[in-house]
Amino acid sequence: MHAVDIRLTVEGVAAGYGARTLFSAVALELRAGEALVVSGPNGSGKSTFLRLLAGLQRPEAGQISYATGGVAYTPREAAPLIGWVAPDLMLYRDLTARENLRFFAAVRGLRRDDAAIDALLDRVGLGGRGDDRLATYSSGMVQRLRYAYALLHRPAVLLLDEPTVTLDERGAGVVESVIAAQRRAGIVVIATNDPRELRHGDLVLQLDA
Amino acid sequence: MSVRSEQPVAGPAVPALRTILVAAWAVFVKDLRTELRTRYALNAMVLFAACTAVMVSIGTTFIGLRRSEEALLIQASLLWVALLFAAITGLSRGFVHEEETRTLAALRLAAPPAAVYLGKFLLNLALLAVLGLITSVLFIILVRVQVGSPLAFLLMIAAGSLCLAAATTILAAIIARASFKSALFAVLAFPLLVPPLIIAIQGTAVSLDNAGLDPVRGALQFLVAYSVATFVTSLMLFRFVWEA
Numbered sequence: 102m103h104a105v106d107i108r109l110t111v112e113g114v115a116a117g118y119g120a121r122t123l124f125s126a127v128a129l130e131l132r133a134g135e136a137l138v139v140s141g142p143n144g145s146g147k148s149t150f151l152r153l154l155a156g157l158q159r160p161e162a163g164q165i166s167y168a169t170g171g172v173a174y175t176p177r178e179a180a181p182l183i184g185w186v187a188p189d190l191m192l193y194r195d196l197t198a199r200e201n202l203r204f205f206a207a208v209r210g211l212r213r214d215d216a217a218i219d220a221l222l223d224r225v226g227l228g229g230r231g232d233d234r235l236a237t238y239s240s241g242m243v244q245r246l247r248y249a250y251a252l253l254h255r256p257a258v259l260l261l262d263e264p265t266v267t268l269d270e271r272g273a274g275v276v277e278s279v280i281a282a283q284r285r286a287g288i289v290v291i292a293t294n295d296p297r298e299l300r301h302g303d304l305v306l307q308l309d310a
Numbered sequence: 311m312s313v314r315s316e317q318p319v320a321g322p323a324v325p326a327l328r329t330i331l332v333a334a335w336a337v338f339v340k341d342l343r344t345e346l347r348t349r350y351a352l353n354a355m356v357l358f359a360a361c362t363a364v365m366v367s368i369g370t371t372f373i374g375l376r377r378s379e380e381a382l383l384i385q386a387s388l389l390w391v392a393l394l395f396a397a398i399t400g401l402s403r404g405f406v407h408e409e410e411t412r413t414l415a416a417l418r419l420a421a422p423p424a425a426v427y428l429g430k431f432l433l434n435l436a437l438l439a440v441l442g443l444i445t446s447v448l449f450i451i452l453v454r455v456q457v458g459s460p461l462a463f464l465l466m467i468a469a470g471s472l473c474l475a476a477a478t479t480i481l482a483a484i485i486a487r488a489s490f491k492s493a494l495f496a497v498l499a500f501p502l503l504v505p506p507l508i509i510a511i512q513g514t515a516v517s518l519d520n521a522g523l524d525p526v527r528g529a530l531q532f533l534v535a536y537s538v539a540t541f542v543t544s545l546m547l548f549r550f551v552w553e554a
Binding site for chain 1: 329332333335343344348413416417419422553
């Protein structure tokens with residue numbers, strides 16, 4: 102039994118930049134408890150596909166929808182259901198990790214007290230570093246904080262673009278546990294070139310350059 | 311490290327007004343905190359205003375400007391020129407900084423568009439309040455501006471600043487992703503700001519000459535109405551700019 106009834110439907114989706122088409126006629130369906138791995142060489146459109154799923158970009162053709170409780174939503178409308186982790190995701194360098202998380206909780210209309218934020222920071226391996234500004238963080242620590250940002254609102258859909266990039270072995274362990282927990286709670290989509298991460302997918306979408 | 315299984319949230323819902331206001335306040339506090347730590351916009355704006363006041367002071371000393379109706383209009387014009395260009399220097403910062411540091415995506419995924427506009431508008435208003443106060447004091451001291459009605463003068467500066475904040479916030483959102491941001495910002499701001507600036511200059515000149523509110527009441531009403539119209543239109547259009 103899964104925590105939420107959520108379904109992701111992708112129908113005939115195409116994307117590209119200018120005259121160059123990255124992919125076309127992509128169609129798939131995912132339900133709660135399932136994981137999709139998007140694979141392909143550099144420049145094949147893995148990150149673009151995840152940006153489409155996150156509603157940060159519009160497809161050139163086709164439709165993407167999230168259905169929950171019998172109602173379908175566009176990716177933009179479904180933003181409260183989506184958590185996104187990607188190298189493109191930048192947080193505020195002049196704020197501390199705790200200030201970043203407090204801010205994103207507030208704009209999402211969530212109540213997260215210090216204990217909840219500390220627990221989240223502990224979960225991603227940043228316990229004790231919450232009051233440091235991001236400008237002092239290493240790239241691996243920033244990647245861990247991206248997970249805290251994405252998990253803050255307990256999303257039903259987790260989109261992970263190069264999930265273990267810049268992470269050490271312990272960080273990769275955190276990602277493993279996050280993926281396992283998300284599979285119990287909803288949908289997870291992973292864009293990766295790492296053959297070890299292919300095993301996470303119930304479904305593999307292979308994009309060609 | 312332990313991983314807790316958390317219950318996902320329910321389906322998305324249209325945010326309530328209170329949620330939007332709380333989110334707008336959070337955007338304002340975040341931007342203010344960042345600004346106080348970096349002082350990027352405020353330093354540039356105050357430096358510009360101070361340089362202008364010193365230049366104008368030297369120039370008017372050479373001319374030997376005597377108090378007359380024309381002299382008051384010149385002083386009011388120079389004050390608003392200083393305020394306008396100082397504002398253009400710093401007020402696009404809110405959105406441009408988000409674009410330059412690539413934090414827009416994180417904000418777009420998390421915050422309701424109306425909250426982002428309101429938060430950035432509040433920051434611009436706060437920056438203009440500080441800028442207006444400093445520039446006015448500098449002009450009064452260095453350019454020897456004598457104010458006939460301090461209350462009318464303050465209200466004219468406040469109403470004019472409200473117009474500047476309402477117009478520059480939406481323009482900053484429009485130009486954030488463009489090349490040649492500063493030039494484009496000035497070009498787009500000019501036609502939108504000319505009508506209220508003409509009224510603000512005339513009203514400020516009157517407030518320097520006369521005691522009392524009555525002579526500037528019409529100018530104040532125009533500026534407040536223009537601000538409200540610009541603010542409401544911007545709020546309605548912002549979603550399209552933000553999600554483009």
